[in-house]
Amino acid sequence: MSKAVPITLYSGLEPLFSIGAIIVRFHWLLLTILSTLLFALPAQAGRLLFWRYENNQNRLIFTTDSRVQPRAQLIPNPTRIVLDLPGITLNRSTVDQTIGGNIRSVRVGQFNSQTTRLVIELAPGYTVDPAQVKVRGLSPTQWTVELPDPQPIRNSPPTRPTPPPNRPTPAPQLPLNTSPSSFQDENNFQVTRNGLFIRLDKQGQNRDIRVEDRQEEEAKTIQFTLPGTSFPKALIDRTLAVNKYGVSDIKFEQPQPSQGILTLRVAKDSPGWQAYYSRLGGLVLLPQGGIPKVENLTPPEPSPEVTVSPAKNENPTISAIELTSNNQLLIRADGPIRGQGTIYRRTGIFEIRIPNAQLAEPVQGPQLGSDSPIYQLKVRQENTDTVVIQVRPSLGVRLGGLRQPNDQTLSLEVISLRATTPPPRNPRDPRNPTPITVPPPSNNPSPTPSLPPGSQTPRGRVLVVIDPGHGGKDPGAVGLGGLREVDVILPISLEVSQLLKQQGVEVMMTRNADYFISLQGRTAMANRARANIFVSIHANAVGGGRSNVSGMETFYAGNRQLADAIHRSILRNVTVARDRGVKRARFYVLRTSRMPSALVEVGFVTGSVDNARLRDPAYRSQMARAIALGILDYIRQKRL
Template sequence: MSTKIKASRASKSQKTSCVQAFFLICSFYFLLLTFPAQAARLQSWRLSPTQTQLEFFTDDGVQPTAQLLSNPTRLVIDMPGVTFGRPQVTESYNGAIRAIRVGQFAPGTTRMVVEYAPGYTIDPNQVQFQPRAANQWSVQLPNPQISGVINPSPVTPSPVTPPPISSTPPATNARAFLQSLQATGDGFFLRSTGGAPEIRSLRSGDRRQMIFDFYGATISPNLSPRDLPVNLNGVSRAQITQLSPDVVRVTLTLSEQSPNWQASVSPSGGLIILPQTIGASPGQPVSQTAIVQSVELDANRQLVIRGNQALNYSAGWDRPSGAYRILIRSARTDLRTIQLPANSPLLRAQVRQEGNDVAVLIIPASGNQIGAIVQSSPQQLTVPFTRSGLFPVTPPPITPQPVTPPPTTNPIPVPPRPTPTPVPRPIPSGRQVVILDPGHGGPDPGAVGIGGIQEKEIVLDVSRRVRDILERSNVQVVMTRNADIDLDLQPRVDIAERARATIFVSIHANAISMSRPDINGVETYYFQSGLELAQTIHRNILAGTGAPDRRVRSARFYVLRRTSMPSVLLELGFVTGRDDARRLSDTTFRQRMAESIARGILEYLGRRS
């Protein structure tokens, strides 16, 4: 993760625009009061499903400028003082917006280009930039217009009804990368990144197969499984294959009594395949509104959602809120809150109306994991929870394991393991809550280093190991993410604040140019009240791993500044470093690193108990 920081806060904004003509140029200027600091980093961005709002997030304040260009219409947003740190990324879409491109325009400027499809333009006077915070901006995009039409009516792209399968692939600019196929309580979910593919479906003449072709899609090499045995709504098997370089086929093996199935783009991201009501034809789902009558925990500590009729749903982790999101389609409700008893498996639960759908958002409490959703009847969904571990009174000792480096033609000497500091005593009974925050995740791999190792995978693995050690020592642990999901910065802070955490520990891996493999070592960052915590953990890491010392430093990282408890950010080593990359790839070394971090946390908490 880059250590460059820019701290600023928004004070006022001013927009000037010129008249729309053959060549449209419109610039927006935002004046912000800034602290003297280094560059911020672009963290994430998202386009709303209706393509009317674009949001982007940085790890610190940013002063964007914008201009509108034509032939084709492009809204160009420049972020001075912001680094991207990755090769250019292009996301393709269907509708009036054809693509969003993000890249490093200049050494100190990140550029985001919103490109419209040929024939469309927008009124520059209706583009509105709204600062949500110094590091978060919302761009309200006007409805697209047909080029050359004076005062045209707003253009709303019509939904596309999937045409029959043909041997001639359609023309499409979308490119979707399918990451995984999994069965849900009511159908199948295809996790994907990139654009939305065009979908064509067909049921075989003997009614034993339902075929879906996704044009403009590619299977990820890591997709697993490709052949999924299931027993769901008359489906016995689901297979996914790369039919051609640009076409992915999903084949469902059915019973003759199984209804037709339909595929669509999920509002929360990815693709969903669901059964239609018997008697409906492909592309014509029944649109009857269900009423969500109750959402509550039953005597078995399961979350039960009940409706007045069949509930059609999808589920997955929600990036903006950091919660697990159950979306019930074509539904309405008057519910807003969920009563959580003592010792609830949930840290937080919320019900909200999202247009024509109802969303149930839940965050599991420490030590609890969300199980597979069960649709025990058409009108009821049951969400079980499983315990990920118990807290014994006396934790088992952490036994040092010898490091056995894998063979290599040019072995790198592994430093001898120092004698570890004894593990502190278990924390006395009391509410000691530690937030572990594995950096990056989902489509954001973080730093990518030697051999293709990715920061997001390393830090999630180490964080899980730290959690297991702490929980054996009577410490309650809440992880901001426990899976490969994309989570913005503010939700990470919100999770810590809602949990009233004792400390916040963000775990990352460092990087520098691939031309500097000689740079290796551990860095620890703090802000204000986190100095003692940083020094304690850093000292234990050095003693337990023998890693080079790159010091404890003060920094204004977003998650450090915005959390109210003592907070630190750990850089476990350089994925671009010759020595660090080898060590961080080794699971034995990761365990040593986790033991050292946990030892430092327990030592710090022990002083304050």
């Protein structure tokens, strides 16, 4: 998160220039003006940067980029330890990670616009003593939540098994009869805003579709052979006019009961077209490159056997979606509609499918404020006559059943679990939530990562790229106790970035969360940005069960000055298991970066000494501070 630049710049405790300085660079004056404007803006929320649950230690670890004082409570039935982080945002969708054993899952989501919520849910039939749950702030931005061993609940009632992840549980289907049992012939084929749609009686597999282009003198034909597909009888042996997207007509053939053939007659310069089956029993035809590639093409002369043009969509139009004061989500149309709801347990999304309907342009939707019971609402036209609405509730909100107040309206019940005026509670009742004490964070290490006096602020624009290795599908090395390289180096890299920014250095990170980026993408990012420095941060590993191998080492490919500066700083500021030296290596990120670069191996996740240290957030902070100081030393040496 960008921060305002103070009017007086400091290098540690001493001002970088005195008040009486005669020469002030223009860009410092510009930064001063910008600082004044930025200080007048409202404060931005902090972000949750990193979290991990360590199952073997019953411990949750999380890091934010600004100070936070969590609130914690234990909620029964099922047992959950709930932590709210005021002033912290997640900046992504809800995450639900299955753990296993006595811990069912860990969920992280946006409770409201200014609060992130972390939930540790125990397996059914288990609980913990809330007095033994220890929430500790190693610093105001680094926190741990340590759980005692879960214990079985005595005389607990049997619980319903939890459905496996990703398997949708259908909500009760509406007993509606407002839609005819069969569609009129003209609705079997339609031209849509994205391409063409054909209704099917039977569909095959996408992998079996065959496409053949044939060039004619004045036009081109594209033929789709569709094994396993049956067209509606009203379409067989028909050629329908299209006259749009460079397509003059479309021909339907059914040479066998389970094989259909479609032929498009398109403009001579038309791109190819592709076909895929819809989940709703239809075929979608799309131009390669999208509609912009074909919307201005002139269709060729139609085939002589063209019989009819496609009909206009006469389906009911959904014009408004409202959230009422009594927490009902209403979907209104100008004609009879029906719908089916599905709850996706893993994501919490309630999906409503409305066949034989279309969306108005635009659709009137509700205003979702910070206290709205609905966190996200997505509406889309999936094909010519199917509307899909996805509702994601806010944390603390449950969605009820789908109802039909009248034939032109659907309603979804929205149930808030956060009562505004809660009834009197018996503090001894085990069914009530129990607060968990959260003491203020420790000031050792320092509340905000900082650098000592003497760490010079750079003179001009300096761009440093920090590259946390691996990520996403590539966890890197996995060491003793399942410690993963990615879980060590991301917190270190984030803190290095924060420390450098405090000193006026511009920082770009190749990734700031746990996702994959290729080696080529990492150095390409730095090269495009014309960075001054590139530092890749990793953790080491060795096979053969050699847990006695530990230590830190630094690599370079060309000039070793940057690697030397970082390495010396680590040895000065961190007690390492062993100094393994500065070495030359032709790692991809070193030899393809066009600026001074270094790769730091902060320790061995497979080494017994390093493994214990790298698990410790305080040790990782020391390592981050040392790397940042080494980078600043290099900047000062080079007078950047």
